[in-house]
Amino acid sequence: MTDDVRALSAELARDPGSLVFVALGEALRVRGRLDAAAKVALAGLEHHPNLADGHDLYARIVADAGDVERAADEWSIALALDPHHAGAHKGLGFANFQRGDLDAALEHLELALAADPTDQSTVQALHAVRQAAQQAASDPGAGASVERPAVFAGLEGADSGLLLVDPQGRVLAGGLRAQGGPDVAEEVAAYLAGVSQEADRSARLLELGEWRWIMAEGDAGHLHLSAPSASALLLLVRDKSVPSGRLAILAARAAEVARRWLEGQTL
Amino acid sequence: MTTGFQKALDRVTRVRGVRGAMLVAGDDGLVVAESLMEGVRGNALAALAASLAKRFRRASETAACGLPQFIHLQASQGSLLAAPAPSGMLLVVVAEADINVGLARLEMLKAGEAIA
Numbered sequence: 552m553t554d555d556v557r558a559l560s561a562e563l564a565r566d567p568g569s570l571v572f573v574a575l576g577e578a579l580r581v582r583g584r585l586d587a588a589a590k591v592a593l594a595g596l597e598h599h600p601n602l603a604d605g606h607d608l609y610a611r612i613v614a615d616a617g618d619v620e621r622a623a624d625e626w627s628i629a630l631a632l633d634p635h636h637a638g639a640h641k642g643l644g645f646a647n648f649q650r651g652d653l654d655a656a657l658e659h660l661e662l663a664l665a666a667d668p669t670d671q672s673t674v675q676a677l678h679a680v681r682q683a684a685q686q687a688a689s690d691p692g693a694g695a696s697v698e699r700p701a702v703f704a705g706l707e708g709a710d711s712g713l714l715l716v717d718p719q720g721r722v723l724a725g726g727l728r729a730q731g732g733p734d735v736a737e738e739v740a741a742y743l744a745g746v747s748q749e750a751d752r753s754a755r756l757l758e759l760g761e762w763r764w765i766m767a768e769g770d771a772g773h774l775h776l777s778a779p780s781a782s783a784l785l786l787l788v789r790d791k792s793v794p795s796g797r798l799a800i801l802a803a804r805a806a807e808v809a810r811r812w813l814e815g816q817t818l
Numbered sequence: 819m820t821t822g823f824q825k826a827l828d829r830v831t832r833v834r835g836v837r838g839a840m841l842v843a844g845d846d847g848l849v850v851a852e853s854l855m856e857g858v859r860g861n862a863l864a865a866l867a868a869s870l871a872k873r874f875r876r877a878s879e880t881a882a883c884g885l886p887q888f889i890h891l892q893a894s895q896g897s898l899l900a901a902p903a904p905s906g907m908l909l910v911v912v913a914e915a916d917i918n919v920g921l922a923r924l925e926m927l928k929a930g931e932a933i934a
Contacts, residue, residue, distance in 0.1 A: 600861035631847040631865030729882035742877040749870040750891055753898055756862045757912055760894030767874050770884030788881050
C-alpha cells in the first residue's frame with residue numbers, strides 16, 4: 552500500500568463520514584484497484600448521497616470497469632445535483648461519443664470546458680470529437696433525408712401531431728406543428744433524445760424494468776411518447792380535449808403502423 | 819412546514835401500490851421531504867425525476883402544450899409519476915405497475931394544494 556493511500560485510509564477510518572473518501576477512491580482508481588475504489592465510493596455515497604463529486608468518482612470507477620452506461624447514469628445524477636460539474640460533463644461527453652451521439656458529446660465537452668477552461672484533456676477530447684463530427688458531416692451518406700415519409704397517412708394528425716424520431720433525436724417520419732402553426736418537428740425531436748435517455752436511466756436505477764411510455768398532460772395539450780422499436784421513438788400530440796385514455800389508444804394504433812414501417816425499412 | 823410536507827406525502831403513500839413519494843426541488847433535484855419504502859433510492863429518484871420533468875417540459879412547451887401538470891412514466895415493473903408542486907417543487911411518486919393512476923393523480927393534486 553502506498554503512503555498516500557495509507558494516509559487517506561487512516562483518515563477515513565478515523566472519520567467514516569469524511570469527504571476524504573473522494574480522494575481515497577480516486578487514488579485507488581488510478582492504481583487500477585477498482586473493486587476497492589468502488590467499495591470506498593459506495594460507502595462514501597451512503598454518507599453523502601447528494602455529493603456530485605461522489606457520483607462523479609463512482610462513475611469514473613465503473614467506466615474504467617467497462618460499464619459506460621452505468622457510468623452515464625451516475626454522471627447524470629452528478630449533473631442533476633450540480634449542473635456545472637466539469638467532471639460529469641466531461642464524462643457524459645465521453646459516454647455520448649461512445650454511443651455515437653456526436654452532437655451530445657460536443658455539447659457536454661463544451662460545457663466541461665466552460666466549467667474548467669484549464670483542463671487540457673477536455674481541450675484534446677473536444678478537438679477529437681469536432682474532427683469526428685466534421686468527418687460525419689462531409690460523408691454524403693450521413694445526411695438526413697429532407698423528405699418525411701407519409702408513414703401515418705390515414706391516421707388523424709398524420710403530419711401535424713405524430714412524430715417518429717431515432718434515438719439520436721433526428722426525425723424519421725411524421726410531422727409536428729405547434730397548435731397547427733409553425734413546424735416544430737426538428738426542435739422537439741432533439742429534446743426527445745434526452746427524454747428517452749432519462750427514461751431509460753430512471754427506470755433502470757429505480758428497478759422499474761423497461762420503460763414503455765410516458766404521458767404528459769399539459770396546460771394546453773397532451774403528449775404521449777413510446778418506443779415502437781429499439782431504434783425509434785413515437786410522439787403523439789393532441790389538444791387538451793382528448794382524454795388521456797383515448798390518447799393511449801391512438802398512440803397504440805400509431806405505434807403499430809410505425810412498427811410495420813420500421814420492419815419494412817430493415818428488410 | 820416540514821410536518822405539513824410530511825402529511826401531504828403520507829396522504830399520497832396511503833394509495834395502494836405507492837412505494838414512495840417525495841418532494842423535490844425542481845431546479846436542482848434535491849430532496850425536500852420524502853416518504854419512501856425501504857430499497858427505493860431516494861436521491862437517484864429525486865435527481866432523475868427532476869431531470870426527466872425538465873426535459874419533458876421543454877418538449878411540451880415547444881409543442882405548444884404548455885407546462886406539464888402531470889407526467890406518467892409507465893415501465894414493465896412499475897410507474898413513476900410527477901406533478902408540479904408550489905414554490906417550484908415537484909411531487910414525485912414511485913409505484914407498482916398496476917397502481918390506480920387516476921386515484922394516485924387525484925391524491926397528488928390534493929397534496930400539492932395542501933402544501934400551497
